[in-house]
Amino acid sequence: MTEVDADLEAIQALRAGLLAFAGRCRETLPDADYAVARAIQKLDSLEADARDRISNLTNLLYECYSAAARGVAADCSHIRHALARAEQRLAHILRARRRLDDAVEAWYERRYALENALDSDLSAAVTYLDRRIAALEAYQTTQLIAAAAAVGRSGYLGLMGAAIGAMRIAEGRIRRTLGRAGEETASQVLSQRFGLHEVPFTQAAHGFDRVFRAPGVPLIVVESKASQSGALRLGQTAAGEQGSPGWLAQTAEKMTDPSSAQWSPTNARLGRLVQEMGPENIPVLAVVTDYARARASVFGRQPSGDWALIEADIDLNDLDLNQVIAEKPEAGSAEPSRQPSPWSEQGAALPAERREGAPGGVERKG
Numbered sequence: 001m002t003e004v005d006a007d008l009e010a011i012q013a014l015r016a017g018l019l020a021f022a023g024r025c026r027e028t029l030p031d032a033d034y035a036v037a038r039a040i041q042k043l044d045s046l047e048a049d050a051r052d053r054i055s056n057l058t059n060l061l062y063e064c065y066s067a068a069a070r071g072v073a074a075d076c077s078h079i080r081h082a083l084a085r086a087e088q089r090l091a092h093i094l095r096a097r098r099r100l101d102d103a104v105e106a107w108y109e110r111r112y113a114l115e116n117a118l119d120s121d122l123s124a125a126v127t128y129l130d131r132r133i134a135a136l137e138a139y140q141t142t143q144l145i146a147a148a149a150a151v152g153r154s155g156y157l158g159l160m161g162a163a164i165g166a167m168r169i170a171e172g173r174i175r176r177t178l179g180r181a182g183e184e185t186a187s188q189v190l191s192q193r194f195g196l197h198e199v200p201f202t203q204a205a206h207g208f209d210r211v212f213r214a215p216g217v218p219l220i221v222v223e224s225k226a227s228q229s230g231a232l233r234l235g236q237t238a239a240g241e242q243g244s245p246g247w248l249a250q251t252a253e254k255m256t257d258p259s260s261a262q263w264s265p266t267n268a269r270l271g272r273l274v275q276e277m278g279p280e281n282i283p284v285l286a287v288v289t290d291y292a293r294a295r296a297s298v299f300g301r302q303p304s305g306d307w308a309l310i311e312a313d314i315d316l317n318d319l320d321l322n323q324v325i326a327e328k329p330e331a332g333s334a335e336p337s338r339q340p341s342p343w344s345e346q347g348a349a350l351p352a353e354r355r356e357g358a359p360g361g362v363e364r365k366g
Helices: 003-069 077-154 157-193 245-255 265-277
Strands: 210-214 217-226 284-290 295-301 307-315
Touching: 003 077, 077 157, 077 265, 157 210, 157 217, 157 284, 157 295, 157 307, 217 265, 245 265
Parallel strands: 217 284
Antiparallel strands: 210 217, 284 295, 295 307
């Protein structure tokens, strides 16, 4: 196992562990809520019983005093003692209820903090790990292509079959990793070139590639494509072309459906925001990356449904895109070994396009 394989396996294990932890927490929360409700219900019942007993004993004591006032011999001391014990019991129950209320208030504060961590922080962490996984897979793919090409150039006929086989095995991985690297490139182009702010969410198959926001615009949906020609080619789905209001509406519906693979608390909020704003009012951008020329173009969907070119031939070399493949070293740390860029000579040999939703196309797996 290479160092890259070990890193990839460790990150995948961490991602799986985080999701398993989140699942166990979410399974436990309803049980905790039920236990809290049962405790409150029990104390309410005890308080009601204690108040009923005090009321009954008060009536008995009044009747006893009335009889004594009429000259009837009556010993009211045992009733007074029973009433005092009942009042003490009620006071004890009320003190317990106040302590429980304080504990429940503290519990719900921690519960909401945990839910927020599972919803926002963990979602952002999983998204970050997904990008690191995509980066390492992209690096593995470029290395596989280089190795296969080197074997092919060696001229050893006995190894040609192995080289061709390696390329065929790599083809599916190449298409997948190219698309994921394209999403990261689109993210960097929009954040660095246009100043948009990315919104973390739980990515799934057949959903949004990226989501951004800008001042006064709470939601911008982004599609990323890779093409040698730089032309925008969007996939066709049952709900319409990617980026269309129909496609946005269908995706938002899935994101808000707890039975859907696209559902998560974060996705549900984004889906509801799409529904509240109206799919036809959601800005949609598409970033097309040409890895052979290290250029990107940005398109925007118009109200008419047509796509207008916003900016063409953005030079990727002018952007800090190294993080598509590897994180920059921290200050004072050793410089890591340089890894090939997805738009290097090896990247230029990758498949021309990735068309999500198109017949026969390969779609991003979430």
